[in-house]
Amino acid sequence: MTCPECAHPLHAKVSRYGLRFFAHDSGSPTCALAGESMEHHLLKLELATAVRAAGHHAELEVRGPDGDWRADVMASSPDGTVCMAWEAQLSPITADEIRERTARFTKDGVRVCWVATKLRPWVGEVPSIYVRPPGDNQPEWAVAGGLVRFTTEERDRSLLDQALGRGALGRGAWEGTTADLRSFVAWTLTGRTVPHRLRRYTDEHYWEGVWTAPQYIDAATAYDAAVAEKHAELEQQHRREEIERRRSDARLRAELARPTPAVPRQRGSRGAPETEPVWEDDIPREERERLHHATVAKARILLNISKPVLRYTDGDRRWALGTPLYSSNRLYGILRPHPQLIGWNLLKDLVIFVRNYDELRMLGSTAPNGTHIIVVLPDGQPPD
Secondary structure, three states: EEEOOOOEEEEEEEOOOOEEEEEEEEOOOOOHHHOOOOHHHHHHHHHHHHEEEEEEEEEEEEEOOOOEEEEEEEEEEOOOOOOEEEOOOOOOOOOHHHHHHHHHHHHOOOOEEEEOHHHHHHHOOEEEEEOOOEEEOOOOEEEOOOOOOOOEEEOOOOOHHHHHHOOOEEEEOOOEEEEEEEHHHHHHHOOOOOEEEEEEEOOOOOOEEEEOOHHHHHHHHHHHHHHHHHHHHHHOOOOOHHHHHHHHHHHHHHHHHOOOOOOOOOOOOOOEOOOOOOOOOOHHHHHHHHHHHHHEEEEHHHHHOOOOOOOOOOHHHHHHOEEEEEEEOOOEEEOOOOOOOOOOOOOOOOOOEEEEEHHHHHHHHHOOOOOEEEOOOOOOOOOO
């Protein structure tokens, strides 16, 4: 038997650990294979064993047709139509160099998977995996990096999830997984695991590409499409809401721009004056809270102030027992000043807020021309 690299005779040996291997006979020339480490030999042997266990043919140290590449282990399908190189790359190499070597395999139609026992910078730049050798708690070679799967699971829904409606979708994510090296080799040779371009950060490494099952790629694609659809629906909803908000603002500003209408005294069907509405000094708590919230909302839009606030007073006669509305300590308006106590000279240039059309009639009958009175809760019929 001769060495496939230098053609020098080989002889069988057994290491002190019981490992059978071939060594060069004495007087051998300088040979690249003779410089390989024991770990490199063991990894190549494991790769060849895994290829054969998957039902493929395995050949070591196979050269390319032009001699510009050499595969540590070449796997061939039973019909000989598919070839895949498995490269045990343990020595340092730059990312540019390994990309160039990968391109040489690709040029000849040969797929390749680079196998490293350390997380070198190039791992993930080309189709590659990170493996760990057998140990006390791990009887077999194992893939420790570069193999991922896509999962979706229900979690506590964040505000973003609620906004996007992702409750039914769950939360999807790529996560790392492990497998024994022989299973990974079998999955890859039979198409159950494929290389996939995916930028992924872990505590140990940054990956530009990984290996995963085709069904996980399909699941991630479908998930991303569903999330994009939810985003589009949310943006469309926001656009509709913005259009409606602007229309509402325009209506409210138009309402503010209208002068207070003249309020004629209403008469009964026989010409007798109708009983005038009675001002309610105390209104139910729930309605009062609703009135206050609505007043602040309208003031924010109509008066273009960011933080309007109603300040409660204890019977302040200046505001005719009404509630003043401020923003940044500036007085903007009065809510429900009492019509019998109001002094319009004190309320000059202020906006008056009233609860309904009855209150508008009571205040509007004495308000000076140009006074802006806003009906907050427009119940009933507006004045003629």
